[in-house]
Amino acid sequence: MDGIKRDLSVQFYHKSFQGLTHENVVDELKKMNIVDEINAIQITEKNCVVSCKNIEAKNKLLINNIELNGRTVKLFDVEKTITNVTVKDAPFELKDEVIIAYMAKFGQVIPGSIRRGKIQGTDIENGTRYLSVVGCVPTIPIRNSIGRFDIRIFADNNRTECIHCGQKSHPSYRCPNKPVRTKECFICKNSNHIARDCPQKEEKLCYICKKNDHVQRNCPTRLYGEYANDVLEGTNISDVESDLESVHEVLNTNVEDTSTLVKPPDVSVILGASNVKRISIPDKNVIDASISGASLDKVDSVISRALSLIPEHAEVKNVTLCLGTNDITRNIDDPEQVTCNLSTAINKVQESFPETAIGVCGIIPRKGKSEKIKIINETAQSVNKFAKKMCERFGSLTYVDTPIAFQRQGQTVRELFDPNDSSGVHVNESGATEMWSVMENFIRNATFTQDPGVAFTPTSYRKRTNSDRSATPRSAERQANKMSKF
Known part of the structure; x- marks a missing residue:
C-alpha cells in the first residue's frame, strides 16, 4: 500500500466486537443514507476500513458516530489523526465562522464539526466551543486571541503544552512539577506548623x-x-x-461637649458563599462578607473581607458561618474531611472575633434524585450532626438549623431552588427568603456566653404559607415598626 493515498477512507477498531460482518456495517450506513457513496468496506484482523466516493461522505462519517451491537463507534481518518479541540472564553456573540477561520492556522477544520457547549439539561450555553481538526500542527498554544478577545485552546493527541513544564504528555493539573502550595500557620504565618x-x-x-x-x-x-x-x-x-x-478619660478631660461622640451600633457579620449573596438582607447593621465560591478550607479570604467591611469603632455582636457546600462538592463521600475543614474554620473565626457569639449554619441539602446528589446529601447530613454536637459542647457556638427550611417529610423542597441550576446547589428568591428567616433569629438574639449551649433549632420558625406571604408588611410598614421601638 506504500505510495497509495487513502484520503477518502475512515476506520474503526473492531477487536472488541464478536462476529462483526460487512452486513452489520452496511445496515448502519443505510441509516445514514450514504451507502450509495461508499466504494468499499474492508474488515481486517484489527480494524474496519470504509472507503468513500467523496469528501462529503467521509466528513459525515467522521462527525457522526455509528451504532454496532448496542455500542457507539467513532470513526477515525486513516491517513491523518483527528484532533478534538476545545475553545474557551470566546464571547457568545462571536460567530462560529470566525473561530473556524482562526483555527485554520492550526489545521483543517472538519466542516460541520463545530458545536457550542450547553449547561446540562438546558439550552443555555456555557461559553465553550468544540470542533475537530485534521492535520493539526504539533503544538497549539493555550493562550490565544481573536482580535481583542483572549481565548484558551485545549486539544487532545498531545497538542497542548503543560503550563508548568512545557511538555505535552500530560495536562497541567497532573504535572509532576506543579508548584506545591505550602500551608502556613494562621496565627504566626510560619509554614513549619499549623x-x-x-x-x-x-x-x-x-x-x-x-x-x-x-x-x-x-x-x-x-x-x-x-x-x-x-x-x-x-x-x-x-x-x-x-x-x-x-x-x-483623656477625651473627657479635654472635650467639654462629648454629645457629638456617638458610638456606632453593634454589627453582625455573615461569612458565606453564593447562596448567602442571594439573600436581600434588610438590616444595614448586618455585614454580608460572603464570596461566591468560598469554602471552609479557604475561610481566610472571607474573614479578611469581613474585617475590611466592619465600620471603625463598631463592635461585632455575632458572626454567622454559613459555608460547607463547596467543601462537600470536592469531598463528596468524605464527611471526615469536611468536618476537619469545619473545625479549622471555626478556630480561625474564633481567633479573628474573640468573645463573640458564633453561629454555625447547617449545610442545606441539594435538589435532585441522582445517586451523586444522594451521596452529597448524606455527607451534608453527617457534617450537620457533627456541627450540632460541637455547638452543644461549646457555649460560644450556636447551631443554626438552616436545613430545616429546605426539607419537608424527609424530602428536599425543590420549589426553593433555582430551576436553571442543574447542579441543584443554588436557591431561588424564595429559598433565600427562607434562609434569612432562620438566620435572622440567631442574628437578632445571639450574644457571647461561656456556658455550654444547646443546639439552636428556632422554635419561632415555621414554613410560611401563601397567606403569610400576602400579609408580610411592606417596606414602609417595616420602617414604621422599627421607628416605634425607639
Whole structure:
C-alpha cells in the first residue's frame, strides 16, 4: 500500500466486537443514507476500513458516530489523526465562522464539526466551543486571541503544552512539577506548623497588626488608623488592652461637649458563599462578607473581607458561618474531611472575633434524585450532626438549623431552588427568603456566653404559607415598626 493515498477512507477498531460482518456495517450506513457513496468496506484482523466516493461522505462519517451491537463507534481518518479541540472564553456573540477561520492556522477544520457547549439539561450555553481538526500542527498554544478577545485552546493527541513544564504528555493539573502550595500557620504565618500546633496559640494575638500585647477589638491601628502611634503618644498607656478606657478619660478631660461622640451600633457579620449573596438582607447593621465560591478550607479570604467591611469603632455582636457546600462538592463521600475543614474554620473565626457569639449554619441539602446528589446529601447530613454536637459542647457556638427550611417529610423542597441550576446547589428568591428567616433569629438574639449551649433549632420558625406571604408588611410598614421601638 506504500505510495497509495487513502484520503477518502475512515476506520474503526473492531477487536472488541464478536462476529462483526460487512452486513452489520452496511445496515448502519443505510441509516445514514450514504451507502450509495461508499466504494468499499474492508474488515481486517484489527480494524474496519470504509472507503468513500467523496469528501462529503467521509466528513459525515467522521462527525457522526455509528451504532454496532448496542455500542457507539467513532470513526477515525486513516491517513491523518483527528484532533478534538476545545475553545474557551470566546464571547457568545462571536460567530462560529470566525473561530473556524482562526483555527485554520492550526489545521483543517472538519466542516460541520463545530458545536457550542450547553449547561446540562438546558439550552443555555456555557461559553465553550468544540470542533475537530485534521492535520493539526504539533503544538497549539493555550493562550490565544481573536482580535481583542483572549481565548484558551485545549486539544487532545498531545497538542497542548503543560503550563508548568512545557511538555505535552500530560495536562497541567497532573504535572509532576506543579508548584506545591505550602500551608502556613494562621496565627504566626510560619509554614513549619499549623494553627493548632502554634506555640503562640495561647497568647493574645491581634489579627490586624500581628502584635501579641492586645486583641483585635482593641487594636490602635483599627481604632485610629495608620497614625495610631501619634494619636496615643504621651498618654502613658502601658497596657494596650486598656487603651480604650484611658483614651476615653483623656477625651473627657479635654472635650467639654462629648454629645457629638456617638458610638456606632453593634454589627453582625455573615461569612458565606453564593447562596448567602442571594439573600436581600434588610438590616444595614448586618455585614454580608460572603464570596461566591468560598469554602471552609479557604475561610481566610472571607474573614479578611469581613474585617475590611466592619465600620471603625463598631463592635461585632455575632458572626454567622454559613459555608460547607463547596467543601462537600470536592469531598463528596468524605464527611471526615469536611468536618476537619469545619473545625479549622471555626478556630480561625474564633481567633479573628474573640468573645463573640458564633453561629454555625447547617449545610442545606441539594435538589435532585441522582445517586451523586444522594451521596452529597448524606455527607451534608453527617457534617450537620457533627456541627450540632460541637455547638452543644461549646457555649460560644450556636447551631443554626438552616436545613430545616429546605426539607419537608424527609424530602428536599425543590420549589426553593433555582430551576436553571442543574447542579441543584443554588436557591431561588424564595429559598433565600427562607434562609434569612432562620438566620435572622440567631442574628437578632445571639450574644457571647461561656456556658455550654444547646443546639439552636428556632422554635419561632415555621414554613410560611401563601397567606403569610400576602400579609408580610411592606417596606414602609417595616420602617414604621422599627421607628416605634425607639
